[in-house]
Amino acid sequence: MAMIDWMIRGPEIATCNCAYGCPCQFNALPTHGNCTATVGMRIDKGHFGDVRLDGLHWAGVFAWPGAIHEGHGQAQPIVDERASPKQREALLTIMSGQESQPGATYFQVFSSMIDKVHEPLFKAIAFAADIDAATGHIKVDGVVDAKAEPIRNPVTGQPHRPKLSLRNGFEFLAAEFASSTTKTQGAIPLDWSGRHAHLTMIHMTGEGIVR
Numbered sequence: 001m002a003m004i005d006w007m008i009r010g011p012e013i014a015t016c017n018c019a020y021g022c023p024c025q026f027n028a029l030p031t032h033g034n035c036t037a038t039v040g041m042r043i044d045k046g047h048f049g050d051v052r053l054d055g056l057h058w059a060g061v062f063a064w065p066g067a068i069h070e071g072h073g074q075a076q077p078i079v080d081e082r083a084s085p086k087q088r089e090a091l092l093t094i095m096s097g098q099e100s101q102p103g104a105t106y107f108q109v110f111s112s113m114i115d116k117v118h119e120p121l122f123k124a125i126a127f128a129a130d131i132d133a134a135t136g137h138i139k140v141d142g143v144v145d146a147k148a149e150p151i152r153n154p155v156t157g158q159p160h161r162p163k164l165s166l167r168n169g170f171e172f173l174a175a176e177f178a179s180s181t182t183k184t185q186g187a188i189p190l191d192w193s194g195r196h197a198h199l200t201m202i203h204m205t206g207e208g209i210v211r
Contacts (some may be wrong), residue, residue: 006048006099006190006205007047010039010041011136012201012202013129014042016036017196019032020162024067024068029052036146038138040144041058041127042057043057047066051087051090060079061188063188074118075110076186077121077124078143079121080122080125095107104168121140123140127139135148143185162196163175163177173211179195180196
């Protein structure tokens with residue numbers, strides 16, 4: 001059966017509980033033995049079949065008891081309250097990995113490692129990202145408050161600006177690395193500061209990253 005044609009393009013922020021750099025990006029085990037994260041995106045341009053997705057936001061909170069590839073994770077999907085019923089269905093389908101080739105998108109990879117998906121929330125999502133400045137913010141009242149800012153040199157306090165290139169990445173090809181402060185409430189409560197964040201431009205279809 002043919003996949004539904006879809007595409008999303010726009011800035012994304014991801015924060016996780018690992019040390020700066022996130023060992024997962026280097027095929028290593030997570031810093032503290034488990035993986036918890038928040039992700040948010042603004043879709044500047046996108047579609048799912050004939051359903052337009054331009055201007056909408058989505059976000060998610062995730063937790064795995066060990067490394068992601070060991071499975072047994074849980075997810076809290078959050079969809080822009082402005083989305084119509086068809087747009088909500090489209091975004092949730094993309095986020096669930098159902099219309100992606102196996103291993104082609106992080107939606108499909110992460111979904112295959114999740115045991116429990118909490119009921120989706122439809123809320124206002126405040127999102128801002130300046131990738132060049134390594135700053136950003138994902139805020140959903142009562143659920144997510146995640147901030148990204150430059151990593152600081154511990155001696156001088158000056159911004160430290162690492163950037164990673166992944167030639168065969170399934171989430172991004174290049175991302176600015178930053179420091180995150182994250183607090184979530186609800187089904188998956190998280191709380192940390194001074195941990196990993198990355199900011200990137202996503203351009204993806206069900207076949208993977210558009211190169």
